[in-house]
Amino acid sequence: xxxxxxxxxxxxxxxxxxxxxxxxxxxxxxxxxxxxxxxxxxxxxxxxxxxxxxxxxxxxxxxxxxxxxxxxxxxxxxxxxxxxxxxxxxxxxxxxxxxxxxxxxxxxxxxxxxxxxxxxxxxxxxxxxxxxxxxxxxxxxxxxxxxxxxxxxxxxxxxxxxxxxxxxxxxxxxxxxxxxxxxxxxxxxxxxxxxxxxxxxxxxxxxxxxxxxxxxxxxxxxxxxxxxxxxxxxxxxxxxxxxxxxxxxxxxxxxxxxxxxxxxxxxxxxxxxxxxxxxxxxxxxxxxxxxxxxxxxxxxxxxxxxxxxxxxxxxxxxxxxxxxxxxxxxxxxxxxxxxxxxxxxxxxxxxxxxxxxxxxxxxxxxxxxxxxxxxxxxxxxxxxxxxxxxxxxxxxxxxxxxxxxxxxxxxxxxxxxxxxxxxxxxxxxxxxxxxxxxxxxxxxxxxxxxxxxxxxxxxxxxxxxxxxxxxxxxxxxxxxxxxxxxxxxxxxxxxxxxxxxxxxxxxxxxxxxxxxxxxxxxxxxxxxxxxxxxxxxxxxxxxxxxxxxxxxxxxxxxxxx
RNA sequence: AGGGGUGUAGCCAAGUUGGUAAGGCAACGGGUUUUGGUCCCGUCAUUCGUGGGUUCAAGUCCUCCCGCCCCUGCCA
Numbered sequence: 001x002x003x004x005x006x007x008x009x010x011x012x013x014x015x016x017x018x019x020x021x022x023x024x025x026x027x028x029x030x031x032x033x034x035x036x037x038x039x040x041x042x043x044x045x046x047x048x049x050x051x052x053x054x055x056x057x058x059x060x061x062x063x064x065x066x067x068x069x070x071x072x073x074x075x076x077x078x079x080x081x082x083x084x085x086x087x088x089x090x091x092x093x094x095x096x097x098x099x100x101x102x103x104x105x106x107x108x109x110x111x112x113x114x115x116x117x118x119x120x121x122x123x124x125x126x127x128x129x130x131x132x133x134x135x136x137x138x139x140x141x142x143x144x145x146x147x148x149x150x151x152x153x154x155x156x157x158x159x160x161x162x163x164x165x166x167x168x169x170x171x172x173x174x175x176x177x178x179x180x181x182x183x184x185x186x187x188x189x190x191x192x193x194x195x196x197x198x199x200x201x202x203x204x205x206x207x208x209x210x211x212x213x214x215x216x217x218x219x220x221x222x223x224x225x226x227x228x229x230x231x232x233x234x235x236x237x238x239x240x241x242x243x244x245x246x247x248x249x250x251x252x253x254x255x256x257x258x259x260x261x262x263x264x265x266x267x268x269x270x271x272x273x274x275x276x277x278x279x280x281x282x283x284x285x286x287x288x289x290x291x292x293x294x295x296x297x298x299x300x301x302x303x304x305x306x307x308x309x310x311x312x313x314x315x316x317x318x319x320x321x322x323x324x325x326x327x328x329x330x331x332x333x334x335x336x337x338x339x340x341x342x343x344x345x346x347x348x349x350x351x352x353x354x355x356x357x358x359x360x361x362x363x364x365x366x367x368x369x370x371x372x373x374x375x376x377x378x379x380x381x382x383x384x385x386x387x388x389x390x391x392x393x394x395x396x397x398x399x400x401x402x403x404x405x406x407x408x409x410x411x412x413x414x415x416x417x418x419x420x421x422x423x424x425x426x427x428x429x430x431x432x433x434x435x436x437x438x439x440x441x442x443x444x445x446x447x448x449x450x451x452x453x454x455x456x457x458x459x460x461x462x463x464x465x466x467x468x469x470x471x472x473x474x475x476x477x478x479x480x481x482x483x484x485x486x487x488x489x490x491x492x493x494x495x496x497x498x499x500x501x502x503x504x505x506x507x508x509x510x511x512x513x514x515x516x517x518x519x520x521x522x523x524x525x526x527x528x529x530x531x532x533x534x535x536x537x538x539x540x541x542x543x544x545x546x547x548x549x550x551x552x553x554x555x556x557x558x559x560x561x
Numbered sequence: 562a563g564g565g566g567u568g569u570a571g572c573c574a575a576g577u578u579g580g581u582a583a584g585g586c587a588a589c590g591g592g593u594u595u596u597g598g599u600c601c602c603g604u605c606a607u608u609c610g611u612g613g614g615u616u617c618a619a620g621u622c623c624u625c626c627c628g629c630c631c632c633u634g635c636c637a
Contacts, residue, residue: 013575013584040637075636131635140633142563176635186564188633197635216637240565240632261566263630268572274637316585318574320567323630327572330586340599347596375599406597417595449595460595527596555597 012058015319017260021063021231030230033065036102037091038220038234040072041083041204043274044289044296045090047310047331051265054314056233057096068227069098073105074219076203084204086289090297094307102227104219105205111214112166114222114252115177115195119158123251124195125151126161127178134176137183138191145183145191165198168211172198179218181247189240190247193217221245224257232257235264236321265317266325269481269500270295276486276495285496286480292535292546293480293503303477304523304533304548309338328479335549339523339531344372344382346514347417347462348526350474350507352391354437354466357422360388365465368448370418382514386419389466391510396461397438399427404558406459408438414459417527421446421457462527469510473544474532476505515543523548 012018024030035056039049060067069091073079091098104111118124127134127148139145153161165175177196185191195218200211221244224232232245239261249256271277272295280286280294290298300310313334317326369381392408401409408414413423426439445451449460481500482489489495511526518524520536532545 015574038637042637072637078636134635135633138633140563143633144562145633173635184562186562188564191633194635199635213635215635220637236566237631238637243565263567316573318585320574322567322574324573327586330573333586336598345596345598370595374594374596404597415595419595457595459597462596525596525598528598529596551596551598553597558597 012062012315013318017055017233017262017319018059020260021059025063033060033063034228034230035060035065035233036068036070036224036227036229038070038072039087040079041087042078043083043278044086044298046272046277046296047267048265048272050094050297050310051314051317053091053094053096054311055319066099068100068102070102070223071104072216072220073103073205074213074216076199076201076213079204081204086298093297093301095311103205104223105203107223107226108206108210110226111219111222116159116162117252118179119162120155121251122155122180124177124179125153125158126175128175131173138188147183148192151180165212170198172200174198187240187243189244193244217241217244218248221248221257222254225249225254228255229257232259234259234261236261261321262319263321263323267331268325268328269484269486270328270479271482271486271495273487280480292475293477295479302535303546304531305335306338309335312338332549339525339549341373341376343523343525343531345374345527346512346524347464348472348509348511348529349391349393349462349464350509350529351394352510353394353397353435355390355392356437356439357388357442358439359441362388364388368418384512385465385468387465387467390463391466391469392461392463407461408459413457414461415449415457416463417460418449419463421451464510464512468513470513470515471542472509472511472515473542474507474509475544475546476507477546478503518543
């Protein structure tokens with residue numbers, strides 16, 4: 001039922017959910033496992049959903065069960081087909097295939113019938129209080145609620161009213177259908193929860209067929225039950241709703257699906273609230289849901305994050321009931337770990353400094369074969385041109401080199417990766433003292449990057465032949481990081497104000513010709529710079545790269561100290 | 562007359578019926594390396610929110626206290 005590479009992803013460790021399911025199976029409480037991933041199509045999927053996807057589909061796979069994709073589309077005001085389409089695409093991209101594609105809206109007729117059944121059983125009534133009255137009469141955390149004056153309506157009156165609600169004979173908000181439970185319940189969810197409201201809105205799937213829509217608490221449990229979901233996994237904030245979930249299914253004598261809650265995912269300095277993500281898109285702080293800086297699945301896909309890395313991440317963070325905030329470095333680690341063995345290498349220079357090899361013949365070009373991935377030589381080679389004038393990274397040269405600086409300095413010999421040893425002989429400057437070029441000599445004996453006398457050099461530089469350089473555009477985008485916890489910003493600030501400005505930097509760069517063959521969506525490692533993914537925005541003249549992940553940089557760390 | 566959850570290292574997170582604190586990330590040291598990448602080796606909880614108690618033995622059992630999260634939508 002799935003396409004997950006089990007080689008890369010061994011069985012997940014046993015968390016409390018898997019332990020519970022194993023237990024249920026051993027006790028023969030179920031013949032098999034049936035789960036579901038139930039997003040509301042009111043936004044794009046993000047990393048938090050990835051955790052739920054991996055859990056629900058993963059568990060089904062591990063126990064030879066099935067997992068449905070179900071759209072919880074009961075609020076037409078917020079939902080759209082665009083979101084449905086994006087969710088289907090993102091789940092597939094994550095590497096999972098659903099058993100059935102379901103929609104709560106497909107159950108509207110059945111849901112309505114169950115509502116009438118509740119009325120006939122004397123367990124639901126039509127309330128005609130205003131929204132404010134309902135709120136007031138619900139009581140508070142420490143004060144019990146009071147019964148609605150309409151609570152004692154007869155079954156006949158309730159049925160008549162409810163049918164008129166459906167027929168569109170009342171204005172929005174005039175009445176609601178409520179479960180008759182207990183206005184003094186300690187659990188506020190149980191104080192006669194609203195089951196149906198009148199809402200004249202066009203639904204993206206049912207159009208104007210309905211003017212009443214069921215609410216989550218009534219819909220979700222019944223949907224689970226109709227699909228024979230054995231294990232309904234959801235996040236912790238629904239724990240209070242479990243009592244009502246069970247009440248509805250028991251009252252209607254339906255298949256006893258069971259809800260189990262787990263802690264939602266938080267990642268340091270990362271926005272994972274759908275409300276905030278919608279705000280970023282609507283206020284145009286980003287180009288769209290798939291902006292490469294977005295922590296959405298579509299954004300990360302565009303940034304070059306492989307789905308394998310996300311699955312690995314979800315497995316490593318585990319599943320538990322304690323609130324948690326995972327360090328972003330774990331996600332980066334998972335991305336790097338996957339890309340290290342899969343991404344081809346290329347050389348690029350972000351801030352070019354001209355280097356002239358004075359004893360190299362003018363007009364001569366040599367082609368060197370460099371490994372595509374050094375740790376997997378079988379993956380082949382890339383052909384890189386070398387000539388008299390090349391570009392190196394400006395920060396790879398220091399006139400007054402600190403002691404642990406292994407790179408180029410006056411009089412210093414270093415290696416140009418896979419090409420030659422060079423020695424810096426002179427520094428050219430303009431009238432302002434800015435370095436304009438470096439004059440070097442090369443050792444013809446060191447062709448390929450080694451010498452007959454086995455002379456060692458400490459540094460290896462990356463380079464691009466000046467006459468062959470390919471101009472590219474590089475977006476040094478990161479996640480749209482906030483400076484700290486996005487859900488807890490300083491007084492008087494919006495989380496928007498705390499977005500890291502570094503996530504906006506775009507630079508022009510020069511690359512070796514390897515990138516010319518790259519197609520959008522393909523990721524390379526620009527050696528020592530990081531992983532970069534070719535963007536769909538690219539043109540034949542200008543390839544645009546989004547930074548997928550950085551590399552560890554021990555020199556930068558050391559220098560900072 | 563509140564209810565429901567939860568606390569194990571900087572961050573995640575395992576810890577069977579009580580038997581002497583897994584693993585990963587991060588960090589730090591060292592080795593290998595034609596990427597200051599990768600890889601390899603090593604260090605990193607005398608203690609599990611706090612105080613009592615039971616026990617030969619407590620992260621696990623009992624109990625007091627404390628912290629944090631969720632719930633008063635006709636959102637999900």
